Amino acid sequence: MSARLHVLLGDGGVGKTTLAAAYALALAARGGRVALLGIDPSHRLQSALGLSLADGTARVASPEPSPPDGELHAALLMPEATLRRWATEGIADAGERERLLHNRLFAVLADRLAATTDVIAAVRIAEWLESDPSLTDFVVDTAPGRNGIEFLRRPTALVDLMHGRLLGWLRRAGEPSPVARRILRGLSHIGGIQMLAELGELAGAVQRPFRRVADRLERAQAALHDPATEILLVTAVREDAVASSHALRAALADAGMAPSAVVVNRVLPAAACDEIARMDETSCDGAAAALARYLRAYAAIEARVEAGARVLAPGVVALAATTGLDGDSRLARLAELGAHLCHALDPQAVRPPASAATRETPHV
């Protein structure tokens, strides 16, 4: 059986990275062989796990006292290193390899643009799946907001381009077709002949390595569109949460996908919300009054966000706010949080965690 993909999407700051780490730990704790890839160029996954990661994968020690069979391997996407590695491992001829690495367009792509991350991420997933067929789960922490969606969308656009005619014309100097000539002449006004020649050279040089990359891109696409793939829309108790989740769902729909569940992160327990609503603010002063106003506003936003979430996906999971995620016991706290998430998403498959920190909204 091939690994199941779990993709966490959501606005910045809603807790995607923390939840991805927590979820991956919990999937490993229940016996899975789990891969966790951080795509976000800001590399926050390291801090969430309290580890230093690199392009290579690192095994994350289990926080459980008696580790079960499960294993978690985590990695960060390092676009520069990965791109250079692919380009060179696919080219046998040393001269050809040098030409590619010295191509200015290639250097710009490899070093400067956060946008290349999107494509590389998809290929990296396929590469990892290929190199470790025994994986049971693959958790992906994406970049925030629309950039998270780009990684689902751009690979298709790239495969399309590589199969298209433009790059073929650029590779073959002195092409015969009048249509091609007109388009190339037009493009040369934009960037100059030199730049067009370099684009042609780049297209030629990556031709061979790209065949493998394109193949992996297509497999990544297939994996993302697999009906078993779980897409979690993560949101937080924030005024803008409902609007941005709707925008993300629409962008997902454009890519032919739909969220499996919405996770509302950092909610207050129901009992607290009730009492906050009944609280008499006039009896508070100073810091207590500020706290009272804060809690009341928070509970009101929470109610709106949960109501809004229910129309977004078949399942809504509310995860209680938790502390200790930045201290020494962070892995244990993360695993606990992840266990709650696992149970809420799949109550049949997992034993309920000891304390009930989640509030589940019945499936619609």
Place this chain on the structure above:
Amino acid sequence: MRPLPRVVFVLGKGGVGRSTVAAALASELARRGERTCIFGWTVTDPIAPWFGLPPADLMPRAIAPRLHVANYRLDATLELYFVEHLHLPRFYRRVIDGVHVRKLIQAAPGIAEVFFVGHLWWLTTLAAKEADLHFDRIVVDAPATGHGASLLDMASVLASLRGTGLVGVETERVVGMMADPSWTGAVVVTLAEELSAEETAELVPRVTSRLKRPPLGVFVNRSVARALGDAPEASLAAFAERFSLAAREGVETVITELRSRVVFERALREALGPATDRGVTSLDEQLMAPGPHEPIDVVRGLRDAFGAWLEAP
């Protein structure tokens, strides 16, 4: 201290409130009589709806006196550039909008970023003549950190390509805009919590090295330092005791989180104060203000902080 440049990039990690801060800064500038435009790069413009209007597109939409908002879209920008600016409608339709080049534009990373900064240049120069758009100030609601900071890289990316033709012309323009401290500057928004603080600590030197000058300032959004900074621990514990046992754990979790914001803010001030032009400024947690707490109320609540910031000696 430098005067405020014509274009101010608002940078920061996702979720720290970049759009809110951009809107508050722009509102304050507009209130002071400047014609101001917020230029955002989001899936759907969030700001115009806060003012009760439909989301803005590439063409600026007036949302308050002297205040406009526009939202970037690559295809509309390409059309504007080739048809309205270069007067090449046939070239646009046959080459740029043709199926093969369209594929290249959709797939190639970086093109959207290049045209974003190109459009910014246009907004601050030729837009007055070519489109009757007159702005004294542009506040850029940039994408989240990595993607936002790569916008500042665009000048050097373009320069390293050494293109001729149109790219050459555009390169010179954008490089000139980014290098000029009276034209371009950046502010960084952060939250006082672990992951944001960490990302901000990396972003500030990155901005400094790209622009070859420090950010104008750092804003700690949702600050509770003023409200809770001096509150004795016992008074906060007493507050939690008003709640039943079932509710107390949740309330205590919130209090713990708020108190940690005070600690992180202190650390941020120490680390980043000297690294910026105008230092670190706190923006108070608006959920602690008497309601309502709709986005427009939050924007108005933060506006005064920017008044003080703009007037700082």
